Amino acid sequence: MIIKKYIVNDMKEAIIRAKYELGKDAVIISQRTVKVGKWYNLRKKKQLEVTVAVEENIVTKNNNINSIQNEYKETDMGQSIETDFIYEKASDIIKNKLVSYCDLYEIEDNKLTIEEKKNFLNLVLKNNCFEKKLELERINVFMGPTGVGKTTTIAKIAAKEHLVNKRNVGLVTMDTYRIGAVEQLKTYANILDAPFEVVNSPDEMAYKINKLKDCDMILIDTLGTSQRNKGKLIDIKDYLDAIEGEFNKYLVLSVSTDKDTIYSILDRYKLLNYDGLILTKFDEVTVLTNFWSIIENNTLPVQYFCFGQDVPDDIKDATLENLLDYIEENFTYA
Ligand SMILES: Nc1nc2c(ncn2[C@@H]2O[C@H](COP(=O)(O)OP(=O)(O)OP(=O)(O)O)[C@@H](O)[C@H]2O)c(=O)[nH]1
Numbered sequence: 001m002i003i004k005k006y007i008v009n010d011m012k013e014a015i016i017r018a019k020y021e022l023g024k025d026a027v028i029i030s031q032r033t034v035k036v037g038k039w040y041n042l043r044k045k046k047q048l049e050v051t052v053a054v055e056e057n058i059v060t061k062n063n064n065i066n067s068i069q070n071e072y073k074e075t076d077m078g079q080s081i082e083t084d085f086i087y088e089k090a091s092d093i094i095k096n097k098l099v100s101y102c103d104l105y106e107i108e109d110n111k112l113t114i115e116e117k118k119n120f121l122n123l124v125l126k127n128n129c130f131e132k133k134l135e136l137e138r139i140n141v142f143m144g145p146t147g148v149g150k151t152t153t154i155a156k157i158a159a160k161e162h163l164v165n166k167r168n169v170g171l172v173t174m175d176t177y178r179i180g181a182v183e184q185l186k187t188y189a190n191i192l193d194a195p196f197e198v199v200n201s202p203d204e205m206a207y208k209i210n211k212l213k214d215c216d217m218i219l220i221d222t223l224g225t226s227q228r229n230k231g232k233l234i235d236i237k238d239y240l241d242a243i244e245g246e247f248n249k250y251l252v253l254s255v256s257t258d259k260d261t262i263y264s265i266l267d268r269y270k271l272l273n274y275d276g277l278i279l280t281k282f283d284e285v286t287v288l289t290n291f292w293s294i295i296e297n298n299t300l301p302v303q304y305f306c307f308g309q310d311v312p313d314d315i316k317d318a319t320l321e322n323l324l325d326y327i328e329e330n331f332t333y334a
């Protein structure tokens with residue numbers, strides 16, 4: 001068996017070169033993307049490493065490049081091979097949009113090149129929630145279902161703002177409901193040497209925030225609550241209504257939550273008028289189904305995404321560039 005690797009621009013080039021050098025019986029046994037810059041940067045194309053094998057006794061070097069190119073067109077080899085990883089992982093809705101796009105331009109779906117599919121995906125995502133960003137307000141509230149990572153995310157943002165942007169960050173919690181919740185945020189406040197306040201009732205809100213008047217940035221933690229518990233959502237609303245001035249409200253969602261539940265959270269939490277999203281737990285999922293369903297059903301800005309428990313490292317700005325890099329690096333071929 002002869003095994004050979006080719007670094008090529010696309011599968012078509014690999015097939016042509018393999019058939020030229022190893023003969024028509026050469027078979028592709030694997031392909032992987034090799035990092036040469038970033039693929040969505042049109043000037044720096046990413047390359048494919050394609051591994052090809054052929055039985056030693058049937059290597060028949062074919063010098064007629066035209067006949068190979070014709071043969072490529074006639075076979076379905078190019079189409080049967082896994083095309084583009086991120087496109088493959090995209091949801092049916094996004095793929096259907098691709099089909100409509102092809103109809104619009106009268107091109108057949110399977111005739112689009114990998115690069116065109118990537119550009120299309122880029123376009124779909126760009127029209128969506130990653131291109132928008134909320135103006136950072138001085139006061140920021142984090143809300144969402146239990147255990148999605150609200151408090152941990154606050155600690156990550158506080159640490160980054162404190163260490164990198166040298167901001168004087170104040171931390172506030174109104175979660176006096178869950179045992180240990182106050183201590184959890186207080187521990188992070190102590191580590192950062194950040195001022196920390198506990199708000200026990202809506203009446204205390206304005207006063208406690210005023211105590212942090214020297215802070216450039218205030219991050220407020222809320223108690224986690226099921227989207228189905230309207231009573232608790234209304235309790236949180238009472239606290240939020242007591243905040244004076246402008247502030248941002250982030251809904252924190254885990255991409256490990258199933259998509260029907262995500263729809264319901266996006267819907268029921270509207271009661272609290274969230275302005276943007278933070279997505280957590282990318283490291284916990286093996287498929288991106290829930291992630292796609294979030295971006296298909298949300299037009300509000302996604303501000304950050306989180307991919308682990310480490311404070312402050314496992315958070316990034318949810319730019320399209322950062323997200324696609326993360327997806328590409330961390331979700332391996334099926
Ligand atoms: N794997 C993973 N774990 C995370 C991530 N973010 C937070 N966690 C973990 O999830 C658990 C819950 O995190 P918390 O920050 O306490 O979640 P919360 O939303 O504040 O929870 P409640 O206040 O109880 O509603 C902790 O074990 C965190 O370390 C993430 O992006 N990935």
Ligand SMILES: [Mg+2]
Binds near residue numbers: 151181222
């Ligand atoms: Mg919490």
